[in-house]
Amino acid sequence: MTALAEGRVSAPARRRRRPFRWGPVGRFVGLAVIIVMFLGPIVWMVLASFKLNVQIYDSSQAIIFEPTLENYGTVFDPRRGNYLVYIWNSFFIAFMATGLSLVLAVPAAYAMSRFLMNKSATTVLLARIIPGVSLLVPWYYIFAQLRMTGSFLPLILSHMFVSLPLILYIMMSFFDQMPEELEESAQVDGLTPIQAFFRITLPLSISGIATATILSFIFSWNNFMFALVLAGPSTKTLPVAIFDFIGYASIDWGALMAASVVVTTPIMLIALFTQRYIVSGLTAGATKG
Amino acid sequence: MTAVQNRTPRPAAQLPPRERLSRWANKNRKWLFAGPSMAFVALLLVIPLAWTLVLSLTDSKRSVRRPFDFIGLENYVEALTDTERFWPSVGRTLAFTGGALFFELILGMIIALLLWKPFRGQGLVRTIVLLPLVATPVAVGMMWRLLFEPNIGFVNEFLSWFGIPAQPWLADPNTSLATLTFVDIWQWTPMVALILLAGLTGLSEEPQEAARMDGANAWQRFWYVTVPLMRPVIIAAVLLRGIDALKTFDILYATKGKGGGAFHDVETLNVYAYGLSFDYNEYGLASAVLILFFLMILAIIWVIQMQRKATS
Numbered sequence: 001m002t003a004l005a006e007g008r009v010s011a012p013a014r015r016r017r018r019p020f021r022w023g024p025v026g027r028f029v030g031l032a033v034i035i036v037m038f039l040g041p042i043v044w045m046v047l048a049s050f051k052l053n054v055q056i057y058d059s060s061q062a063i064i065f066e067p068t069l070e071n072y073g074t075v076f077d078p079r080r081g082n083y084l085v086y087i088w089n090s091f092f093i094a095f096m097a098t099g100l101s102l103v104l105a106v107p108a109a110y111a112m113s114r115f116l117m118n119k120s121a122t123t124v125l126l127a128r129i130i131p132g133v134s135l136l137v138p139w140y141y142i143f144a145q146l147r148m149t150g151s152f153l154p155l156i157l158s159h160m161f162v163s164l165p166l167i168l169y170i171m172m173s174f175f176d177q178m179p180e181e182l183e184e185s186a187q188v189d190g191l192t193p194i195q196a197f198f199r200i201t202l203p204l205s206i207s208g209i210a211t212a213t214i215l216s217f218i219f220s221w222n223n224f225m226f227a228l229v230l231a232g233p234s235t236k237t238l239p240v241a242i243f244d245f246i247g248y249a250s251i252d253w254g255a256l257m258a259a260s261v262v263v264t265t266p267i268m269l270i271a272l273f274t275q276r277y278i279v280s281g282l283t284a285g286a287t288k289g
Numbered sequence: 290m291t292a293v294q295n296r297t298p299r300p301a302a303q304l305p306p307r308e309r310l311s312r313w314a315n316k317n318r319k320w321l322f323a324g325p326s327m328a329f330v331a332l333l334l335v336i337p338l339a340w341t342l343v344l345s346l347t348d349s350k351r352s353v354r355r356p357f358d359f360i361g362l363e364n365y366v367e368a369l370t371d372t373e374r375f376w377p378s379v380g381r382t383l384a385f386t387g388g389a390l391f392f393e394l395i396l397g398m399i400i401a402l403l404l405w406k407p408f409r410g411q412g413l414v415r416t417i418v419l420l421p422l423v424a425t426p427v428a429v430g431m432m433w434r435l436l437f438e439p440n441i442g443f444v445n446e447f448l449s450w451f452g453i454p455a456q457p458w459l460a461d462p463n464t465s466l467a468t469l470t471f472v473d474i475w476q477w478t479p480m481v482a483l484i485l486l487a488g489l490t491g492l493s494e495e496p497q498e499a500a501r502m503d504g505a506n507a508w509q510r511f512w513y514v515t516v517p518l519m520r521p522v523i524i525a526a527v528l529l530r531g532i533d534a535l536k537t538f539d540i541l542y543a544t545k546g547k548g549g550g551a552f553h554d555v556e557t558l559n560v561y562a563y564g565l566s567f568d569y570n571e572y573g574l575a576s577a578v579l580i581l582f583f584l585m586i587l588a589i590i591w592v593i594q595m596q597r598k599a600t601s
Contacts, residue, residue, distance in 0.1 A: 027403060038421055038475070045428075104326045107323075112323055115323075130334065131536050133563045133566060137353065142337075161330075194315050246431075246546075257432070260425075263428050264428045271419055275415065282480060282483055
């Protein structure tokens with residue numbers, strides 16, 4: 001396909017000896033614009049996080065300036081609240097929500113894919129459609145009655161509410177594409193269907209599970225609204241901690257940018273190393289038609 | 290599946306308990322596997338949703354523990370006749386979603402086409418495109434808040450190079466919703482692009498070749514060959530992105546705060562319902578707004594699904 005595409009583009013040009021072609025130039029300009037548009041703001045945020053507020057206000061120090069770590073000092077200053085704890089909270093909640101969702105959703109996705117349980121699947125996918133706010137008041141009430149507000153459990157459960165349908169959705173489209181022959185031949189060899197699932201299907205699904213895990217972790221890490229309502233002072237997650245940065249008097253831009261860098265860096269690093277999985281997860285199901 | 294059902298020579302009662310359990314588990318594996326997930330969703334979705342439905346018929350406010358009275362459809366009437374907050378929120382929700390989707394589709398398609406054919410550095414560009422969509426939305430909101438700051442933000446600085454006067458962006462109720470639509474476009478165009486790119490990669494070359502033989506130029510090949518073939522993928526992207534755009538909360542609330550700003554200028558239905566629930570504790574009215582919002586989302590999905598059915 002590659003060779004065909006290349007040959008197609010260059011062959012007529014060579015034949016006709018056109019002096020100048022706009023195609024490659026347009027493509028180059030387009031790609032340059034994409035890079036600047038998407039990377040520029042992030043670079044700007046990172047630069048601002050290393051600037052004193054005086055430097056942020058001074059446009060002559062936009063690119064060249066003397067970097068300072070003071071903003072990161074402010075972010076991690078214990079008097080402002082404990083950011084190390086918030087990082088741990090975000091990680092712990094994302095980890096638990098993803099892990100528990102995997103345990104529940106992977107077998108469910110398998111059953112729904114193999115037994116064509118379309119109605120059940122639709123019911124679970126309703127969770128992706130419904131506005132989260134409409135569940136938060138009842139959740140809050142139930143958790144308050146059970147005296148669980150301020151603990152991790154409400155947060156983990158609410159994040160699972162996002163993770164579980166996501167994992168189910170990704171794994172269903174993964175199992176849909178997986179041939180059944182292997183499982184069937186395993187059963188002919190004497191394995192029960194459940195054994196065949198655990199010993200044959202599951203080990204073959206590692207890439208699908210990796211995709212689902214990474215996306216679930218990212219969505220949980222980035223979640224803002226559920227933690228905003230359900231988190232107590234000691235279970236606060238990073239997005240809520242950033243939100244708390246504003247709200248008082250004037251904005252400390254440098255520290256706010258440093259806090260934003262702290263929350264986005266781990267997730268971007270994960271994305272850099274796992275981008276293939278992320279892309280396949282985000283596009284799962286969309287290309288089936 | 291059939292292989293197992295066939296090998297049941299002995300009656301179940303004579304088997305050892307372990308074997309019996311295994312046989313029972315295998316027979317009922319469909320619900321054993323799917324049951325826990327469905328129970329979880331039922332507990333966290335169906336019961337709370339029923340509760341919200343009940344609350345929407347009551348005068349519950351101030352505290353969830355306060356006893357409430359049933360007032361019939363009064364909350365719905367109040368919401369549907371409210372031209373101060375409810376209907377403008379509906380308008381903002383649709384404007385935000387429509388604007389975001391429109392540009393995300395066009396720009397996403399352009400990016401997908403640019404990344405379609407392999408070139409040197411393709412991996413790098415793909416990675417960069419991926420960054421906005423994994424970034425934490427609250428942090429993205431804060432980042433653009435600084436960039437759009439009327440006095441010190443880079444956007445106005447950039448415009449001043451071309452002699453364009455400084456704009457108020459998020460500070461002005463007339464421009465804040467459009468500005469935040471732009472932020473949404475920045476963050477989610479990559480997602481649309483990646484979905485469309487996956488679709489393009491799956492297309493076969495033959496229709497393109499045939500059109501080329503017939504003398505179609507690049508634009509004609511795109512519009513009359515690629516787009517019709519991509520229709521299911523485009524609809525899927527609209528569906529996925531549209532649902533999320535309708536429910537956008539993070540960047541709106543993180544940049545403009547309670548009530549979508551002092552003039553409610555970015556108050557979409559989701560922000561409005563959140564405010565009613567947690568900033569003003571009007572649970573009855575909030576529930577009615579949420580039920581109406583949910584019905585609206587379902588209606589929109591239904592329309593898109595009809596479109597999808599019509600294609601296939």
